[in-house]
Amino acid sequence: MGRITLKDVTKSFGETQVIPPLNLEINDGEFVVFVGPSGCGKSTLLRLIAGLEDVTSGSININDMDATNIPPAKRGLAMVFQSYALYPHMSVRKNIGFPLKMAGIEGAQATKKIDEAAKVLNLTDYLDRKPGQLSGGQRQRVAIGRAIVREPDAFLFDEPLSNLDAALRVNMRLEISELHHQLKTTMIYVTHDQVEAMTMADKIVVLRAGNIEQVGSPIELYKNPQNLFVAGFIGSPKMNFINGTSALEYDAHTIGVRPEHLRASKSEGVWKGVVGVSEHLGSDTFLRVNVDGIEDGLVVRAEGDVELYHGDTVYLSPENDSRIYKFDRNGQAI
Amino acid sequence: MATQHSRSAAKLMNAPAVFLLLVWMLVPLCMTLYFSFLDYRPLRGVYEWADGFENYARFVSSSSFTDSVLTTLIMVGGILMITVIGGVLLALLLDQPIWGQGIVRILVIAPFFVMPTVSALVWKNMFMNPVNGLFAYLWKFFGATPIDWLSQAPIFSIVWIVSWQWLPFATLILLTAIQSLDSEQMEAAEMDGASALSRFAYITLPHLARAITVVVLIQTIFLLSIFAEIFVTTNGAFGTRTLTYLVYQRVLESQNIGLGSAGGIIAVILANIVAIFLMRIVGKNLDN
Numbered sequence: 021m022g023r024i025t026l027k028d029v030t031k032s033f034g035e036t037q038v039i040p041p042l043n044l045e046i047n048d049g050e051f052v053v054f055v056g057p058s059g060c061g062k063s064t065l066l067r068l069i070a071g072l073e074d075v076t077s078g079s080i081n082i083n084d085m086d087a088t089n090i091p092p093a094k095r096g097l098a099m100v101f102q103s104y105a106l107y108p109h110m111s112v113r114k115n116i117g118f119p120l121k122m123a124g125i126e127g128a129q130a131t132k133k134i135d136e137a138a139k140v141l142n143l144t145d146y147l148d149r150k151p152g153q154l155s156g157g158q159r160q161r162v163a164i165g166r167a168i169v170r171e172p173d174a175f176l177f178d179e180p181l182s183n184l185d186a187a188l189r190v191n192m193r194l195e196i197s198e199l200h201h202q203l204k205t206t207m208i209y210v211t212h213d214q215v216e217a218m219t220m221a222d223k224i225v226v227l228r229a230g231n232i233e234q235v236g237s238p239i240e241l242y243k244n245p246q247n248l249f250v251a252g253f254i255g256s257p258k259m260n261f262i263n264g265t266s267a268l269e270y271d272a273h274t275i276g277v278r279p280e281h282l283r284a285s286k287s288e289g290v291w292k293g294v295v296g297v298s299e300h301l302g303s304d305t306f307l308r309v310n311v312d313g314i315e316d317g318l319v320v321r322a323e324g325d326v327e328l329y330h331g332d333t334v335y336l337s338p339e340n341d342s343r344i345y346k347f348d349r350n351g352q353a354i
Numbered sequence: 355m356a357t358q359h360s361r362s363a364a365k366l367m368n369a370p371a372v373f374l375l376l377v378w379m380l381v382p383l384c385m386t387l388y389f390s391f392l393d394y395r396p397l398r399g400v401y402e403w404a405d406g407f408e409n410y411a412r413f414v415s416s417s418s419f420t421d422s423v424l425t426t427l428i429m430v431g432g433i434l435m436i437t438v439i440g441g442v443l444l445a446l447l448l449d450q451p452i453w454g455q456g457i458v459r460i461l462v463i464a465p466f467f468v469m470p471t472v473s474a475l476v477w478k479n480m481f482m483n484p485v486n487g488l489f490a491y492l493w494k495f496f497g498a499t500p501i502d503w504l505s506q507a508p509i510f511s512i513v514w515i516v517s518w519q520w521l522p523f524a525t526l527i528l529l530t531a532i533q534s535l536d537s538e539q540m541e542a543a544e545m546d547g548a549s550a551l552s553r554f555a556y557i558t559l560p561h562l563a564r565a566i567t568v569v570v571l572i573q574t575i576f577l578l579s580i581f582a583e584i585f586v587t588t589n590g591a592f593g594t595r596t597l598t599y600l601v602y603q604r605v606l607e608s609q610n611i612g613l614g615s616a617g618g619i620i621a622v623i624l625a626n627i628v629a630i631f632l633m634r635i636v637g638k639n640l641d642n
Contacts, residue, residue, distance in 0.1 A: 072541050093547035105542035109560040118556070119546040166546070 021083045022173035022206030023048045024069060029078035031064055038064055039230040051200050054210045055217040056227035062210045063178055070099050070176050083173060098167035099176040104159045106151040113147040116165040137165040157188045174206035193219060214254055226250050248351035251276050257306055260318045272346035272354055279306060281343040282320040282336050289335025295328050309334055389615035397609045409616035418600055426596040429513055430577045436517040437573060438566055441524030449532045466522040470582040477515045478504060478587050508592035515583050524569045531565035571632055578625050597621050
């Protein structure tokens with residue numbers, strides 16, 4: 021069981037309120053990702069759930085029990101920290117076994133649990149090493165191992181991959197997703213990386229300045245962003261926003277088109293522009309096109325072998341009018 | 355750019371400083387070594403070669419030698435224990451967010467700035483004096499007979515005075531060590547179900563091991579030669595004669611420079627043995 025409900029939770033540090041009243045429901049077995057730019061309060065929210073910070077008002081229920089004033093250790097949650105927070109003077113075995121030791125589980129029973137966790141995480145050969153002798157990815161796995169042995173109701177991950185290099189990050193992303201399928205335990209994952217959010221989540225919670233902007237599955241957020249912020253945050257490269265006359269044609273204050281929903285042509289189209297920097301990724305090419313009247317220009321996804329270069333004139337048009345997102349003056353989707 | 359040329363230039367530039375340091379250190383050491391083989395008693399006008407290692411043999415065979423070594427070890431050990439344990443506790447306390455933290459921290463460091471002679475005199479006259487001392491008042495207030503600290507518990511008194519002086523040093527180093535402890539580690543331990551006491555035992559204390567090692571090493575080096583505190587309080591009486599003090603007595607009170615110098619050389623050798631011994635035991639903490 022791992023159902024977590026937040027009711028009107030707020031958090032203030034002194035005078036500044038970092039989290040205005042917030043409601044959220046996390047179901048058992050869900051992989052929930054809190055995503056948002058840095059400083060949006062997502063880590064604070066996680067720490068509130070963990071019990072490392074006290075809520076200013078509101079209540080947190082875990083498995084239908086009021087956990088608002090329960091100390092972190094008794095909430096049945098396990099957390100993986102951004103810095104891994106391994107105990108440097110203990111071997112991997114002792115690190116993973118620490119929660120068991122604190123719970124009074126020792127001897128053969130503890131050894132069995134540690135060995136099981138190490139096997140799941142491919143750490144069996146490293147059990148006698150110190151954290152200092154491990155690579156970043158291995159340390160990360162030890163931190164996860166320390167969380168697993170407690171058999172918690174939910175795992176909390178606080179930007180666990182941000183200290184890893186790009187290749188390892190992709191790898192660990194898959195491993196954590198795989199772990200979630202194996203354990204079927206609730207996981208709450210905090211990240212500022214929307215790619216991580218899109219690839220791992222069952223449910224994404226987009227946060228800005230402590231407010232929940234939108235909650236939904238990755239595809240829902242991609243297809244139906246409720247406002248400009250979510251539209252700009254989800255998807256990579258980010259959505260193009262166009263104000264002014266072009267937008268008025270669609271009865272909107274701002275319209276948004278994703279780079280993948282734009283067509284580039286050498287002869288005709290809605291917007292005429294000049295190719296700026298282009299990024300050739302092999303499979304795709306992202307062209308940054310400077311268009312008169314559109315401040316930030318437009319980014320368009322073209323074929324990998326498109327024959328357009330810096331300085332070429334290009335015409336862009338939306339693929340399909342249904343792929344155009346319309347927003348009103350307040351940035352809300354129409 | 356450590357080319358051959360710039361490296362030799364650097365050596366050349368360093369040379370005067372290195373030379374000065376070497377002379378500064380070697381000349382007194384060689385003089386002491388030289389004197390230790392002399393029968394040199396200025397007041398009697400004796401200045402001649404001693405009979406081989408006669409001075410050394412006499413210094414070591416006197417009964418006060420073993421006593422003084424023992425006294426030194428007890429004193430150093432006692433002071434180390436008080437400063438390390440007290441330092442850890444004080445550092446933990448000062449690490450807590452409190453009002454006026456900056457001022458409190460400066461006040462805590464203050465005793466370290468007081469000259470040893472002055473602090474020993476202050477303790478001797480203002481606190482430990484059996485008639486006028488504050489402790490005497492305190493004892494009398496509770497209806498007890500005042501203790502003449504410096505004659506009834508002389509070693510403890512001196513240990514106490516020196517500990518008071520060195521506690522700030524230990525606290526300061528341990529405080530910076532505590533502050534360098536990753537807060538996420540503590541939080542992780544908290545999530546793992548560790549109580550405050552086990553967090554201290556399993557996380558804080560191992561983290562402090564290195565700093566404690568440094569404190570023990572540095573303090574030992576300085577404490578082996580405590581002198582002023584003994585000089586102004588007991589004058590070496592009541593079994594407070596340390597090795598350093600014995601050397602002083604041999605040279606200045608007995609006016610036997612040869613014997614004193616031999617004692618000085620023995621003290622240097624013993625201090626080195628203690629240092630090597632300490633390095634062996636605790637030095638492994640400094641690795642990794």
